[in-house]
Amino acid sequence: MTSRNEALFQRAQKSIPGGVNSPVRAFRSVGGTPRFISRAEGARVWDADGKVYIDYVGSWGPAIAGHAHPAIVEAVREAALAGLSFGAPSEAEVDIAELICELMPSIEMVRLVSSGTEATMSAIRLARGFTGRDAIVKFEGCYHGHADSLLVKAGSGLLTFGNPSSGGVPADFAKHTIVLDYNDLQQVEDVFRARGGEIAAVIVEAIAGNMNLVKPLPGFLEGLRRLCTEYDVVLIFDEVMTGFRVGLQGVQGLYGITPDLTTLGKVIGGGMPVGAFGGRRDIMEKIAPLGPVYQAGTLSGSPVAVAAGLASLKLLREPGFYENLSARTTQLVTGLAAAATDAGVTFSADSVGGMFGVYFSAAVPKSFADVMASDRDAFNRFFHAMLDAGHYFAPSAFEAGFVSAAHTAADIDGTIAAAREVFARLG
Numbered sequence: 001m002t003s004r005n006e007a008l009f010q011r012a013q014k015s016i017p018g019g020v021n022s023p024v025r026a027f028r029s030v031g032g033t034p035r036f037i038s039r040a041e042g043a044r045v046w047d048a049d050g051k052v053y054i055d056y057v058g059s060w061g062p063a064i065a066g067h068a069h070p071a072i073v074e075a076v077r078e079a080a081l082a083g084l085s086f087g088a089p090s091e092a093e094v095d096i097a098e099l100i101c102e103l104m105p106s107i108e109m110v111r112l113v114s115s116g117t118e119a120t121m122s123a124i125r126l127a128r129g130f131t132g133r134d135a136i137v138k139f140e141g142c143y144h145g146h147a148d149s150l151l152v153k154a155g156s157g158l159l160t161f162g163n164p165s166s167g168g169v170p171a172d173f174a175k176h177t178i179v180l181d182y183n184d185l186q187q188v189e190d191v192f193r194a195r196g197g198e199i200a201a202v203i204v205e206a207i208a209g210n211m212n213l214v215k216p217l218p219g220f221l222e223g224l225r226r227l228c229t230e231y232d233v234v235l236i237f238d239e240v241m242t243g244f245r246v247g248l249q250g251v252q253g254l255y256g257i258t259p260d261l262t263t264l265g266k267v268i269g270g271g272m273p274v275g276a277f278g279g280r281r282d283i284m285e286k287i288a289p290l291g292p293v294y295q296a297g298t299l300s301g302s303p304v305a306v307a308a309g310l311a312s313l314k315l316l317r318e319p320g321f322y323e324n325l326s327a328r329t330t331q332l333v334t335g336l337a338a339a340a341t342d343a344g345v346t347f348s349a350d351s352v353g354g355m356f357g358v359y360f361s362a363a364v365p366k367s368f369a370d371v372m373a374s375d376r377d378a379f380n381r382f383f384h385a386m387l388d389a390g391h392y393f394a395p396s397a398f399e400a401g402f403v404s405a406a407h408t409a410a411d412i413d414g415t416i417a418a419a420r421e422v423f424a425r426l427g
């Protein structure tokens with residue numbers, strides 16, 4: 001009998017490219033049929049066949065308080081009753097802007113947008129407008145959304161500009177992006193020495209979460225800060241994933257580094273479409289209508305989305321929120337690693353705040369090359385066996401995972417127990 005997930009996937013593929021509205025949802029990397037989700041609550045999601053899963057995707061980050069948290073749903077309901085969108089300023093936008101500036105001290109002014117992609121795209125344009133330079137530096141394996149300048153892979157040599165990594169991106173655009181290796185500060189020094197005067201911005205996932213989880217080596221972020229200051233290059237921390245996920249002040253708070261601009265998304269929308277970019281006042285004042293760099297959005301600062309974001313941020317500020325979240329996440333990764341070791345499976349795991357990585361490699365990766373060297377087949381077998389057992393991990397070996405405040409110690413223990421059986425079969 002065809003499952004309802006299967007039937008929906010067949011139907012979806014006729015009217016939606018690949019059957020999905022964002023590629024990773026299609027299970028291309030792991031194979032099989034994506035689960036169509038009909039409902040989510042707390043730490044759990046239900047698929048179209050009524051099967052329940054403990055969810056470690058969390059809508060790819062936003063669901064930090066757990067799915068459909070009553071306080072967030074109520075805030076959305078109240079806001080919706082007062083009107084879905086005005087195309088004019090509203091008080092809640094001021095509230096969330098003030099809150100973001102208060103929580104992330106590097107942000108002196110902030111502009112709301114509707115996605116992480118818009119946030120990074122706008123931050124890059126702003127950095128170019130501010131510096132009058134065209135080139136930008138990004139790192140292989142870091143994802144910053146799908147703007148043209150950012151869908152770029154490394155060129156043939158260190159000092160050459162990049163090539164498009166997507167169809168439809170003109171080589172003439174990609175040539176302004178220099179792609180370097182994450183965690184290799186020497187490369188950045190070399191490139192800055194050769195062309196520092198041409199570079200508008202360095203954009204980095206300060207803790208990388210789009211090549212699985214990879215943390216910065218000691219000195220890497222500090223070195224970026226030092227070099228950007230020396231060469232008047234705008235340092236952009238893309239905290240779309242890590243903002244309010246690794247801690248209340250993001251990676252910049254954890255490492256004590258002040259970027260010039262920060263991009264946010266995911267958690268600040270509480271599950272609704274919100275992104276933001278903000279930072280130094282002198283840079284932000286270049287944005288329209290104050291300055292010459294244009295940026296706009298019909299639904300930017302949507303009152304419903306902002307209400308969800310404000311309600312979400314309020315929950316995160318409660319004492320002990322991140323301590324509990326980190327404890328649950330640590331419980332998960334240490335439990336999984338112990339289970340793998342007992343079964344003789346080559347495996348490692350890492351976490352920060354409510355974000356984690358599981359790797360089918362002997363050591364925690366420190367670079368994109370390390371991540372690529374992990375055993376993808378083993379991950380795919382693990383993924384499907386866990387999914388069958390009711391534990392929903394990200395459907396790709398190259399994505400980070402997320403724990404929410406709604407995950408209980410018992411939920412995590414259940415996942416570890418399931419993994420123990422799965423590893424025994426894999427080992």
Ligand code: PMP
Nearest residue numbers: 115116117143144145238240241
């Ligand atoms: N930057 C980072 C670090 C991200 O993780 C993502 C999304 N995964 C984006 C930007 C793009 O955000 P969005 O999907 O909301 O456009």
